[in-house]
Amino acid sequence: MQDLIRRYGAGLTGLMVLLVAFWLLMLVIIPNITLFESSFRPYLPVVEMGGPKDVYSVNNYLKVFDGSIETSIFGMSFMVPVHIRTFFLTIWYSVTVTLACFVLAYPIAFYLAKIANPKSVPTLLLLLFVPLWVSEVLRAFAWWIILALKGPLNSLLLSLYLIEKPIRWITDYDAVLIGLVYTYILFMLFPIYNAISSLDTNQIEAAEDLGASRWRIHWRIVLPHSKPGIASGAVMVFMLSAGSLLVPSILGSTTSQWFTQTIQQWMNDALDWNTASAYAFLLLFLCTAFVSLVMWIFRVKLSDIAK
Amino acid sequence: MHKLRTTLAHLYMGAFLIYLLIPLVIMAGAAFNDSKLPSIVPWRGWTLHWFYDLFQDERMWVALFNTMVVALAVAVISIIIGTASAILINSISGRIRTVIYGLMISTILIPGAVIGISTLLMWNKIGVPPGLHLSVLGQVSYIAAMVMLLVLARLQTFDGALEEAALDLGASHGQVMRRILLPHLYPAIGAGGAVAFFQSIENFNVTQFTRGGVDTLTVYVFSKVRSGITPTINALALIMISITLLAAVWYELSRRRKERILLAGMSREDE
Numbered sequence: 001m002q003d004l005i006r007r008y009g010a011g012l013t014g015l016m017v018l019l020v021a022f023w024l025l026m027l028v029i030i031p032n033i034t035l036f037e038s039s040f041r042p043y044l045p046v047v048e049m050g051g052p053k054d055v056y057s058v059n060n061y062l063k064v065f066d067g068s069i070e071t072s073i074f075g076m077s078f079m080v081p082v083h084i085r086t087f088f089l090t091i092w093y094s095v096t097v098t099l100a101c102f103v104l105a106y107p108i109a110f111y112l113a114k115i116a117n118p119k120s121v122p123t124l125l126l127l128l129f130v131p132l133w134v135s136e137v138l139r140a141f142a143w144w145i146i147l148a149l150k151g152p153l154n155s156l157l158l159s160l161y162l163i164e165k166p167i168r169w170i171t172d173y174d175a176v177l178i179g180l181v182y183t184y185i186l187f188m189l190f191p192i193y194n195a196i197s198s199l200d201t202n203q204i205e206a207a208e209d210l211g212a213s214r215w216r217i218h219w220r221i222v223l224p225h226s227k228p229g230i231a232s233g234a235v236m237v238f239m240l241s242a243g244s245l246l247v248p249s250i251l252g253s254t255t256s257q258w259f260t261q262t263i264q265q266w267m268n269d270a271l272d273w274n275t276a277s278a279y280a281f282l283l284l285f286l287c288t289a290f291v292s293l294v295m296w297i298f299r300v301k302l303s304d305i306a307k
Numbered sequence: 308m309h310k311l312r313t314t315l316a317h318l319y320m321g322a323f324l325i326y327l328l329i330p331l332v333i334m335a336g337a338a339f340n341d342s343k344l345p346s347i348v349p350w351r352g353w354t355l356h357w358f359y360d361l362f363q364d365e366r367m368w369v370a371l372f373n374t375m376v377v378a379l380a381v382a383v384i385s386i387i388i389g390t391a392s393a394i395l396i397n398s399i400s401g402r403i404r405t406v407i408y409g410l411m412i413s414t415i416l417i418p419g420a421v422i423g424i425s426t427l428l429m430w431n432k433i434g435v436p437p438g439l440h441l442s443v444l445g446q447v448s449y450i451a452a453m454v455m456l457l458v459l460a461r462l463q464t465f466d467g468a469l470e471e472a473a474l475d476l477g478a479s480h481g482q483v484m485r486r487i488l489l490p491h492l493y494p495a496i497g498a499g500g501a502v503a504f505f506q507s508i509e510n511f512n513v514t515q516f517t518r519g520g521v522d523t524l525t526v527y528v529f530s531k532v533r534s535g536i537t538p539t540i541n542a543l544a545l546i547m548i549s550i551t552l553l554a555a556v557w558y559e560l561s562r563r564r565k566e567r568i569l570l571a572g573m574s575r576e577d578e
Contacts, residue, residue: 003398004395004398006474007474008483008488009479009480009481012484016392019388019392020388020392020395022388023392026444027447028414028448031422031425031426031428034425034428035425035429104323107319108319111316112320124324126555127324127328130548130552131328133551134548135528136509137525137532138528138548139330141532142334142544144532145345145346146333152346152347182330214312245420245512249533250529250533260420263420264420264515264516268516277424280418280424280425281421283418
């Protein structure tokens, strides 16, 4: 800090501190505190705000227990509250999407970093970047076209005689998962690619010379080395999937519901901002807790992720 | 055996590229199909009808204009805040740095819906009505962190001794900032501006909760996709993808030219 003042003077340093303070306080911390505070207040007509009924309670949070439906898990039936079910399905499918992205992207990351001709890598990266620049809503829409009952995918499969009648793809959560993997896979690919790029190829060759098998090389050398990249990609994909609103809205079916959609219903349909706050806070808190837990299990730090 | 594995790797890469790009091709192709539903099967003949319809749509133009204004505002504010944060973070150390840095990074991970609702609530409480100005503030809250990361990476290669020299030679504080530090950071600031601009254009979650009934392009596309779908959205998609591709090709060509100049320069030095 002293150094900054010496270099840029008190005026400029003060200005920079003010800018950072504006960002962190006015755009991040205070809005989240407001969200937290509002989540404990009841939803009241304007005239009753600040009146005797305007007291703190956890009622908004308790609404997640309202209205149970029967759900079967591993063949056993339970009565589970709708919103809790939605929340767990959101987490569960987000984990599925994260794993699918990892399995699909890891070979590509390794290929780009170690197998591909270094001269063609920039062009390949550029091609990979193209979908990233196309907006999410259009990418979800593209899959909506492809997966339609009379769409190109079913026509292709029918004409190849692989299926006898059209498959309904946009059913339950199926299309949502397909769309999420497509939309977020690049957020998994690039961090892993960066991590593997920094691995000395000599290490792989040494292991090969000493007779290690392909799998062993990946398991003992490449994977441990790329752990920060994998963690970073996994956290990004998981949080983006769990927080996605576009993909579940466009590719969802009548039986699929994402937790963000529930929040949006409280906010825009019920106009109950307080309950929406409670749900939004739950999403933020539980996702953060989940990510922290996974990071703790795999012994990764937050500072590794932002590398 | 090794050769087979390499071939398989090439094939997988090819398949992956097809997987990424085919959906975009199909979406763009449907823009020319003379069918009321957006699809490429069954093909009912070529038409430019949907482009015509798109250009006639007043709402699209308004949404496009709003998007551009928001994206420009987000880019400018994010550049200013992100650059200041990077310089500040770079000059502090220890526990306080870890805390502030962690806080800045965490904004990237906060779900957009949470950012949108919290921004709306706070500004609503102090009497600011919802609208695109809140969308700008909400988007800046995490896009500034992206700019900060880019500028911070560039700062690692900065030689502080240059500033010392300038100060010793009698440069003012403003001159040190304007003539020495910022020019070194310009590439990162430029990249950050581009990232911020594109991130803002495609933002939906934050905008959806803060916009207060005003359209941006993403919201417009979303509402079109949800309600009566016509292939005009495909026409719009085709235009947007084309712009992206042109930008990508231009970037690649200029990169190759720079590389050639660099190589030519190096071989001349060898002689």
